[in-house]
Amino acid sequence: MDASSFHPPERTLMGPGPSDVHPRIREAMARPTIGHLDPVFVGMMEEVKDLLRYAFRTENQLTFPVSAPGSAGMEMCFVNLVEPGDKVIVCKNGVFGTRMQENVERIGATPIPVEDDWGAPVDTAKAARALEEHPEAKILAFVHAETSTGAASDAAELCRLAREHKCLTIVDTVTSLGGIPVEVDEWGADAVYSGTQKCLSCVPGLSPVSFGPRAVETVKNRDAPVQSWFLDLNLVLGYWSGEGGKQRTYHHTAPINPLYGLHEALVILHEEGLEAAWARHRQMHEALKAGIEAMGLGFFVTPEARLPQLNAVTIPAGVDEAAVRARLLEQYNLEIGAGLGPMAGKIWRIGLMGHSANPTNVLNCLGALEAVLADMGAEITTGRAVSAAMAQLGQ
Numbered sequence: 007m008d009a010s011s012f013h014p015p016e017r018t019l020m021g022p023g024p025s026d027v028h029p030r031i032r033e034a035m036a037r038p039t040i041g042h043l044d045p046v047f048v049g050m051m052e053e054v055k056d057l058l059r060y061a062f063r064t065e066n067q068l069t070f071p072v073s074a075p076g077s078a079g080m081e082m083c084f085v086n087l088v089e090p091g092d093k094v095i096v097c098k099n100g101v102f103g104t105r106m107q108e109n110v111e112r113i114g115a116t117p118i119p120v121e122d123d124w125g126a127p128v129d130t131a132k133a134a135r136a137l138e139e140h141p142e143a144k145i146l147a148f149v150h151a152e153t154s155t156g157a158a159s160d161a162a163e164l165c166r167l168a169r170e171h172k173c174l175t176i177v178d179t180v181t182s183l184g185g186i187p188v189e190v191d192e193w194g195a196d197a198v199y200s201g202t203q204k205c206l207s208c209v210p211g212l213s214p215v216s217f218g219p220r221a222v223e224t225v226k227n228r229d230a231p232v233q234s235w236f237l238d239l240n241l242v243l244g245y246w247s248g249e250g251g252k253q254r255t256y257h258h259t260a261p262i263n264p265l266y267g268l269h270e271a272l273v274i275l276h277e278e279g280l281e282a283a284w285a286r287h288r289q290m291h292e293a294l295k296a297g298i299e300a301m302g303l304g305f306f307v308t309p310e311a312r313l314p315q316l317n318a319v320t321i322p323a324g325v326d327e328a329a330v331r332a333r334l335l336e337q338y339n340l341e342i343g344a345g346l347g348p349m350a351g352k353i354w355r356i357g358l359m360g361h362s363a364n365p366t367n368v369l370n371c372l373g374a375l376e377a378v379l380a381d382m383g384a385e386i387t388t389g390r391a392v393s394a395a396m397a398q399l400g401q
């Protein structure tokens with residue numbers, strides 16, 4: 007075997023995640039690995055939990071990063087709160103709602119799907135009807151920011167409806183956290199999970215979660231033990247809580263250096279301020295939109311439901327969309343995303359997440375996309391996109 011060190015190219019990541027990792031986070035992750043029960047490391051973990059409470063806007067004690075990607079955060083919420091035989095209303099308007107349903111089925115519980123078109127937000131009236139028709143439902147689960155389509159749903163209203171019907175909520179905030187307002191306490195959300203590689207601009211592989219008092223009660227009062235050993239909150243807590251001077255116990259070895267990275271990502275978010283980060287995502291979206299529209303391209307999602315951090319752009323007729331992405335990657339070191347499932351071949355997904363949401367990226371992306379499309383003979387308006395974006399940015 008002939009093996010040598012791997013040196014990835016420097017890319018600009020403007021897909022559905024991972025986003026560009028901030029250089030400060032890369033540097034933080036290169037620091038010395040220490041023991042995961044080392045008091046210095048434990049001190050950092052406490053700060054990570056405080057910073058996550060800041061990001062989620064919650065006082066929930068039980069707020070910490072799961073040592074695995076966003077999908078594990080999803081699974082942690084479902085396996086701890088749902089028991090065999092339970093009924094769970096699952097709102098489905100894209101890939102991730104469908105995965106929620108699979109989680110419910112694998113637990114041996116019954117999903118009650120509430121379906122909306124891909125690209126549309128969850129219809130709160132339909133969710134309300136499902137809650138009325140199924141008073142026995144224990145949980146309402148939905149995705150706040152559907153990364154597969156770029157649609158945002160009304161989390162405040164969905165959580166309000168669920169509370170009105172004495173239903174718990176599981177909310178996917180993987181793509182929303184740090185990009186648009188996530189208000190865990192104001193919403194009264196019971197269990198939320200997120201990811202690190204979207205608007206937090208950290209490396210993938212960790213999943214911040216937060217559980218409110220009703221969710222904790224539910225987990226404590228379970229009949230059956232949680233079927234997953236690794237994701238059983240009762241066990242994980244022995245390691246992550248250690249509150250009131252309780253001794254932390256070994257559960258698994260925490261991913262030490264990635265946690266340095268998450269700590270740095272959250273410090274960066276705190277320095278900028280949540281509101282400022284939300285405003286920046288919005289501004290960069292407005293600039294990208296000005297350029298996309300100046301080129302004569304459109305958006306898949308209606309303006310009210312559009313996520314600033316995930317732009318679903320319609321593909322001009324007759325264009326080989328995969329060839330466009332390949333050329334962007336080869337010639338411009340720029341990654342944008344393809345459509346998933348039924349959206350394949352219909353949209354590109356241009357991410358403006360976290361550190362990736364900056365003016366340079368917006369202008370580079372528009373310039374590169376225009377150059378490639380024009381060269382491929384696509385019917386677009388040329389020479390206007392970059393200046394339209396610059397005007398929007400006030401440059």
Ligand SMILES: *Cc1c(COP(=O)(O)O)cnc(C)c1O
Pocket residue numbers: 023075076077078080102149151152153154178180181201210211
């Ligand atoms: C990315 C994503 C996930 C899954 O996160 P992974 O880190 O890829 O496991 C779940 N939900 C949504 C909405 C996502 O965008």
